[in-house]
Amino acid sequence: MKYLLILGDGMADEPIPELGGKTPLEVAKKPNMDRIAREGRCGMMRTVPDSQEPGSDVANMSILGYDPDKYYTSRGALEAVSMGVPFGPADLAYRCNFVTIENGKMKDFAAGHISSEEGRQLFASLQERLKDFGVKLYPGVSYRNVLMLPNGKGSVTKAPHDIVGELIDPYLPTGDDAAELHRYMVISYDVFANHPVNKARIAAGKNPANMIWPWSGGAKPAMPAFSEMFGKKGAVISAVDLLFGIARCAGMDVVKVPGATGYLDTDYLGKAKAAVETLKGDADFVYMHVEATDEAGHLGSVEEKIKAIERLDEAVGYILDHFDGCVMLMPDHPTPIAKKTHTRDPVPFAVLGLEGKDAVSVYTEKEIAEKGSYGMVRSVDLLKMIFAEN
Template sequence: MKYILILADGAADEPLAELGGKTPLEAANKPNMDRIAREGRCGMLKTVDDSLSPGSDVANMSILGYDPMKYYTGRGAIEALSMGIPFKEGDLAYRCNLVTVENGKMKDFAAGHITSIEGAQLFETLKEKIPEAGWYSGVSYRNVMMLPNGKGSDTTAPHDIVGEVINEYLPKGEDAERLMNFIVRASDAFENHPVNKQRIAAGKNPATTIWPWSGGSKPAMPPFSEKYHKKGAVISAVDLLFGLAKCAGMEVVTVPGATGYLDTNFLGKAQAAVETANGDADFVYMHVEATDEAGHLGSLEEKIKAIENLDKAIGYILDNFDGCIMLMPDHPTPIAKKTHTNDPVPFAIRGLGEPDEVSVYTEKEVQAKGSYGLIQAVDLLDMVFKE
C-alpha cells in the first residue's frame, strides 16, 4: 500500500455570520475533498495538546507520529535544520520574523509578505550591525537567528498578536535582555534602509524590526523509516516542514512555483505527490500553506479560493493515484481570530475499510458522523499503517 497525506494547513474554521453560519469548508465548492470523505472513513483529530501553543510545528510533528512532549525543542531549531544551519555547542536557534510595528503595535507579522530577496538584503545589514548573533535569511519573512550560548526565553508568535501592543508580549526569561537589544538595534538598522524606502514608496508595509521567537536546541527524532518501516517524503514550500522532514530522515521534495502563499503551485504539488508516491516512496506528506495564510489575513474570500484551488489539485491525485489518500488540516486558523486554535480538526481517509455515513468534508458533518471518532494525532499513522 502507498499513502498520500494531504495537509491543508489551517483549513478548519468556525461558523461565520457572513456565510450564514457556515464555515469556509462548508461554503467552498470542493467536490474532490467531499469525494474522499464520501468514499472513505472520517473522524476528528486532536493535533495539539491543550497544554501546548497550537503552532504548525507541534501539530505537524504530532501528525507525523512524533510526540512533541518528547521531541519538540522549538520552531527555530526545526527551521534551522531545514536551512542547513550548523549548530554549535550551546547554540539556540530562534525563528526570526521580519515584522511591521507601528505606533507600538504589531501591524503585520510578515512585513507585507516581504520578498526573499528583500529579506536577504536586510539580513546582510544585521550581519554587519549585530555580529554577535548568526543571521540566516529564509523564505520571505521567515528567517532564523542563531544565539550563541542561548539559555532560552518565553516568547510569543507574532501572528498571534496582530493589532496588539507589543510591550505586553516582549521576550521574558534568560535570553530576554539580549533579544530585546537585538530588536532595538534592528529597528535602528532598518529605519532608513533602501529596501524599506522602496517598499514605502510602493505603498507596502516596511520591515521595521525583527521578532525572534520559539528558540530551541537541535532536536533528535528517530528516523521515519525505522519508526514505521516505510520510506517517507515531504512536499512543501516552507522551512518548517522541510526541517521536520530532515529531523525524521524523510526525503525533501521541492516544487517549482511553490511559494508558501496564496499564489502557490497547487497542481505542481499534486503532480509531485503522485510521482513521488508512484516511485520509491511509501508515504508522501503534501503540505499546503495557502489556507493558513488566508486565515491569518482574515480574508474569507482568499480562504475559500485557497480551499477550492487545493480541491482542483486533489482531483489530479484522485485520477492518478490508486493508494490510500488522507486529508486533514493541522489545526484551525479561524478567519475571525486570525490565528491558530487547538480545537480538533476533521480528517478523512480513502482506501482503508468500508465508507462511513459522512457525505461531505466539513467540520460539522465529520464530527457528527465520522466512524473513527476522536483520535490523538500522534496515534494516527500507527493506526493507518496497521489497517
C-alpha cells in the same frame, strides 16, 4: 499499499456570520475533498496536546507520529535544521520574523509578505551591524528567518501572528536571553528605518519590514527516523522550512517544487504532480503540505480562504485521477478567520482507499464530527492506525 497525506494547513474554521453561520469548508466548492469523505471513512482528530501551544510545528510533528512532549524543542530549531545552518550543542535557534511595527503595535507579523530577496538585503545590513556580537542571522523564505544565538539559555516569547493589532511591550521576550534579544530588536529597528528596501516598499504602498521579532527558540531536536518507527520510506512536499525541518529530523526525503511559495499564489497542482511522481518511486508515504489556507486565516480573509480551499481541491482532483493508493485529507489545526491565529480545536480528517465507509457525505467540520466512524483520534496515533489497517 502506498499512502499520500494531503495537509491543508489551518484549513478548519468556525462558523462565520457573513457566510450565514457556515465555515469556509461548508461554502467552498470542493467536489474532490467531498469525494474522499463520501467514499472513505472520517473522524475528528486532536492535534495539539494540552501541554503545548497550538501551532503548525507541534501539530504537524504530531500528525507524523512524533509526540511533541518528547521531541519538540522549538519552531526555530526545526527551521534551522531545514536550512542546514551550523547548529552547535550550545546554540539556540530562534525563528525570526520580519514584522511591521506602527505606533508601538504589531501591525503586520509578515511585513507585507516581504520577498525573500528583499529579506536577504535587510539581513545583510543587519548582520554587518551585529558582527561583533556573535549572533548569526540566516534568511529564509519571505518573512520567515532564523536567528542563531551561541550559548543561548532560553527565553519566553510570543508568536507575532498572535498579537496583531496589539501593543508589543507586554509581549517582548522575557527570561535569560531577553536582554540580548531586545538589543538586536532595537538595532534592527535602527538599521531598517531608512534602508533602501523599506524606502522602496513604502513608496510602493507596502508595509515596511521595520524590525525583527525573534520567537520560539530551542536546541537541536533528536528524533527517531520515520522509517524506523513505521517501516516505510517517507517524503515531505512543502514550501516552508518548518516542514522541511521536521522531515530532515525524521530522516524523510525533502521534495521542493518550483513555484511553491508558502503563500496564496503557491503552485497547488505542481505539488500534486510532485506527490504522484514521488510515490511512483521508492517512497511509501508522502506528506503534501499546503500553507495557503493558513495564510488566508491569518489575514482574516474569508474570500482568500475559500479560494485557497478550492484551488487545493483542484490539486486533490489530479491526485485522485493519477494515484491508486490510500489518500488522507486533513488540516493540522484550525486558523479561524475571526481569530486570525491558531486554535487547538479538533480537526476533521478523511481516509480513502482502505476498507469500509461511513455516513459522511461532505468534507466539513460539522458533518464529520457528527457522522465520522473513526470518532475522536489522537494525531500521534493516526499513522500507526492507518498503516495497521492494510
